[in-house]
Every structure is written in structure tokens, then in C-alpha cells.
Amino acid sequence: MIFTEEVLEEALNIGRKYLHEGAVANYIPELAKVDPNKIAISKIEDGDLYSVGDSKVKYSIQSIVKVILYALAMKNYRVSELKRYVGVRPSAKPFNSVIELELSEKKIPVNPFINAGAIIIVAILYNVYREKTFDVILEKAGEFLGEEVDYSRKIAQSEKESSFTNRTLIYLMLAKEILPSDTKVEEVLDTYFKACSILVSTENLAHMSYVISNNGVDLKGREIITKKESEVLRALMATCGTYDYSGDFAIRVGLPAKSGVGGGIVTASRNKTGLAVYAPRLDKHGNSYSGVRMLEYLSEKLDLSIY
Ligand code: DON
Known part of the structure; x- marks a missing residue:
């Protein structure tokens, strides 16, 4: 097992430390109404979903x-x-x-x-x-x-x-x-x-992460996209997924990822796992502030960087 319960709890605590950094998106007024203190990590490993924090809370998928x-x-x-x-x-x-x-x-x-x-x-x-x-x-x-x-x-x-x-x-x-x-x-x-405005939970995003990481095949063995299409998505996520922060994100986390101003971040890898995080306060690039720090912690602790 890569992501033990213990290490996910540790990552969540790191995220909580940064929970008040950044700001909830308010250029779309309805987004400013979310509870800014929600935080979650969800992972899929060996076919099983495991989460810490508010992983069932729904928010908009955004970008x-x-x-x-x-x-x-x-x-x-x-x-x-x-x-x-x-x-x-x-x-x-x-x-x-x-x-x-x-x-x-x-x-x-x-x-x-x-x-x-x-x-x-x-x-x-x-x-x-x-x-x-x-x-x-x-x-x-x-x-x-x-x-x-x-x-x-x-x-x-x-x-x-x-x-x-x-x-x-x-x-x-x-x-x-x-x-x-x-x-x-x-x-x-x-x-x-x-x-x-599609509503998702962090558990949903972990499933999305799994599909992209598993060359397009979902947990039930259905092909959602082809292997080639997942390669393209991973490449675009790595280079463009966190916008003008993508270079910093590559150094800090080292995983392909896509963020949304709703506060979710979905990652991708090539090791048949799924990993997603959520916390609605954003950095100035529109990426979840605590989300990036939780992923950075997990990456360092578990040697997840692909670079
Ligand atoms: O169009 C917009 O600005 C939003 N619906 C989506 C932007 C977004 O999520 C950027 N991501 N970090």
C-alpha cells in the first residue's frame, strides 16, 4: 500500500494548518457562499476507495x-x-x-x-x-x-x-x-x-483520477477513454493543469493535476491509483491553497514525483 491511513491523516493535518491561507473564489458570487473550512483527501488503491476529511461534500467541478x-x-x-x-x-x-x-x-x-x-x-x-x-x-x-x-x-x-x-x-x-x-x-x-457547475465530491474526483491514471479504464473495467487519450490528458495536466503555476506545481508535487476554482484538485499518475484533494480557499493562480500543500506533503513522503 502506498497511501496508508496514517500518512493521509498527516497530510490532512498539514492541509488544516494552511486552511486560512488564500481566499475562496468570489468573482462568481455563488462560489463565495461555500463553507471555506471543508477539507478532504480521497484515494483509490488496490480497487478500494479510502478518504479522510469531508470527502462526501459536494462542490462545483469548475475547471x-x-x-x-x-x-x-x-x-x-x-x-x-x-x-x-x-x-x-x-x-x-x-x-x-x-x-x-x-x-x-x-x-x-x-x-x-x-x-x-x-x-x-x-x-x-x-x-x-x-x-x-x-x-x-x-x-x-x-x-x-x-x-x-x-x-x-x-x-x-x-x-x-x-x-x-x-x-x-x-x-x-x-x-x-x-x-x-x-x-x-x-x-x-x-x-x-x-x-x-457540475457537482462533485472528492471521492468522485478520486475516481476520475483513477480512470486517467489507469489508462482510461474505470473501477468496473469499462473503457471510458483510450490509453492514448489518457496519455494526452496526463501530458496536458502536467504542463497546463495548474495554469501559470504548472512549473511550480511540477517541482512541489511532481504529478499531473487539474485544479478548479471550486477548490478541488484531481491528480494523475501511472500506478493504478486515484488521488484527489479539496479545500476551497485558493492561491492567486486559482489552485486550492491547502490542496497543493497536502499533495506536496504526500509527494515528498511517498516519493510520488514523476520527474
Ligand atoms: O469560467 C470560469 O472562470 C470558471 N467557471 C472556471 C475557472 C476555473 O475553475 C479556473 N481554475 N482553477
Whole structure:
């Protein structure tokens, strides 16, 4: 066993020490209402789920869904085709940066995990699935997360009402003709907001981590994505998953990972385990403050770094 109960408890105590550092996301008003003192770690090892802390508490998946969105896009297009619309390069600016989009090479979003990149992926999916797009996303999310999931109407609405930056990004992509002029802007944005508002627990995220770490196969032996697709997701998580903090995260933790402003972090490895953490206060890059410290502790203690 890699993750003993004792070491997880120790990691949780480290996380608790940092619990008051950082701040809960408030640019989406509904997110500011969460209990900032919740904290959890969940792992799957030898096929069994084990958790410490508030692992059943539900919160919005936020940017972690961008991994699922790209996985769905890969079911329809090759990465080389997707790269005409969204790159695979790390970002040097915050996840919702307008200037990065403005200045990026070929004027396309640098990767699918920043907001502009995820919005363009939703536009591509909308072209395929039309009004069924969100249902398809929700179903795929359920496969990754290990159970049927739903989304928070309140959070989706709050995202919509505060969506000034995301609107700027989509209109910039229309202005630059990266997106065709007949793009269904409202439908694409609504689908993106709902996708970010999918409710998950840390246990769900551990399942997602397991699927990506186990080359796409879930706990019941079902293939959710292919081996190649999981390799691509792990590579993108390693290089782009924690945004402009990805280099620091690689040194501190050394695992591919994807964070969300809801406070969750899902990791990936290649050792048939699942590992996810949760604590809603964020650092200035939008990553869970205590979450990063808990993962850093586990990585050092258990020699988890892949580098
Ligand atoms: O569009 C947004 O800004 C949010 N729904 C998602 C951003 C996010 O989670 C960034 N992650 N750390």
C-alpha cells in the first residue's frame, strides 16, 4: 500500500494548518457562499476507495471539467485537428487572460484548460451534438466521476450573470474569426457554465483520477477513454493543469493535476491509483491553497514525483 491511513491523516493535518491561507473564489458570487473550512483527501488503491476529511461534500467541478471536455473532443477529432483551434502549450498568464489570447501565436487559445480554450472546445462539441451537448457532457462526466452527476442551477446562473470576462473571450475569438460568425454564442456559453457547475465530491474526483491514471479504464473495467487519450490528458495536466503555476506545481508535487476554482484538485499518475484533494480557499493562480500543500506533503513522503 502506498497511501496508508496514517500518512493521509498527516497530510490532512498539514492541509488544516494552511486552511486560512488564500481566499475562496468570489468573482462568481455563488462560489463565495461555500463553507471555506471543508477539507478532504480521497484515494483509490488496490480497487478500494479510502478518504479522510469531508470527502462526501459536494462542490462545483469548475475547471476540472475541462479535462472531460477535451476527452470528449478527442472522441470526435484527432489532437492534430483540434490544434487548429486550440494549442497544447502551457500558459504564462492567468486562466481567464484576455491579453494572452490577444497575443497568442496564430491567435488561438494556448491550451484547452484555460477558459478561452475550454470555451472553444465547447463550441466544437456544440457543432457535433447541438442541443444534446450538455447531456453528452453530463453523461461523460458521470463515467469519469464514477456515478451519475448533476449540476448546480444556482452556480450556473451565477456564472452567467458574472460572465463578463468569458464573454470578452468568446467575442474576441469571433472577432478574430477563430470561431465562425454563426457560432451559437449563448448556447455555447450556457453549456460551458453548466459544465463548470457540475457537482462533485472528492471521492468522485478520486475516481476520475483513477480512470486517467489507469489508462482510461474505470473501477468496473469499462473503457471510458483510450490509453492514448489518457496519455494526452496526463501530458496536458502536467504542463497546463495548474495554469501559470504548472512549473511550480511540477517541482512541489511532481504529478499531473487539474485544479478548479471550486477548490478541488484531481491528480494523475501511472500506478493504478486515484488521488484527489479539496479545500476551497485558493492561491492567486486559482489552485486550492491547502490542496497543493497536502499533495506536496504526500509527494515528498511517498516519493510520488514523476520527474
Ligand atoms: O469560467 C470560469 O472562470 C470558471 N467557471 C472556471 C475557472 C476555473 O475553475 C479556473 N481554475 N482553477
